[in-house]
Structures are given as structure tokens and as C-alpha cells.
């Protein structure tokens with residue numbers, strides 16, 4: 514059985530990448546692909562290792578039916594580039610930080626999450642990034658969820674051809 518493994522990556526691993534992980538797990542479950550698409554998340558920084566997701570992220574996610582409470586922050590390691598087929602970053606700074614620790618032959622595994630928003634979804638006006646909500650208000654966490662929902666739907670569609678047994 515073919516599988517694809519994905520690690521979502523942000524700076525702290527307490528706001529955006531756990532949100533992407535929670536949304537993706539939910540959508541993958543609905544698509545009956547939980548055994549085929551393996552999901553994790555990590556941060557490029559080390560400040561929040563071992564911590565649960567930011568309470569604002571947990572609250573906003575739980576109102577949409579995504580449960581983030583069991584997740585814990587961790588920092589990306591060199592071995593993650595071997596373990597995962599795709600490392601999906603939230604913003605360009607995350608990509609730059611990943612490139613610093615990524616073996617040259619694994620660089621093409623690094624992508625931006627917003628690349629996967631379907632072209633027919635005109636809401637984001639070509640936005641490349643999931644903007645960091647940490648220093649902003651509650652609306653930032655809602656936008657992160659909106660973007661993750663749009664992009665993860667497109668990501669599942671993009672992965673389906675790779676899963677054909």
C-alpha cells in the first residue's frame with residue numbers, strides 16, 4: 514500500500530503548523546485516507562518544544578471541530594528530511610530556515626502550503642504565505658483556519674495520484 518508522509522512547518526509549532534495538522538487530519542479522515550497520508554508538524558525554532566498549541570489556536574480550531582489539545586511543539590531535525598516525503602512550510606522565512614538545515618538532495622521536498630489552494634479559489638488574491646497570527650488578534654487565527662482548510666483540500670487532491678496502489 515502506498516503512503517505519503519507530510520510534515521507541516523512553521524516558526525513556533527504552536528499556531529499555524531498544528532492548525533494545518535489538525536485540519537489535514539480531519540479532512541484525511543473524512544476522505545478515508547488516514548492510513549495512506551501520514552501527518553506531523555514541527556517548528557524551525559526551539560522556544561515552544563513540549564508545549565501544547567497556543568490557546569487561541571486551540572479555541573478557534575475547536576469551534577470548527579478540530580482538536581489540537583494533544584499536540585506538542587517540537588523542532589525540526591535533519592532526520593525529518595529523510596522521514597517525510599513533503600515538508601510544507603507556512604511562509605517564506607520557514608522555507609529559508611528549512612533550507613539551512615536540509616541536505617541539498619532533499620530540497621525539492623520543501624513546499625509552501627498556499628501552493629495547494631485550488632486555482633478556482635479566488636479568496637486569497639495570490640497570497641504565498643499563511644501569515645503569522647502570534648502577535649495579532651483573534652481574526653488572524655480565523656484566517657489561518659480559512660487558509661488551511663482551502664489548502665489542505667487542494668493538498669489531498671494533489672496527493673491522490675501518488676496513492677494509487
Ligand code: 4NP
Pocket residue numbers: 523524525526527528529530560645646647
Ligand atoms: P507559529 O507562531 O510559528 O505559527 O507557531 C508563532 C509562535 C511563537 C512565536 C512566533 C510565532 N514566538 O515568537 O514565540
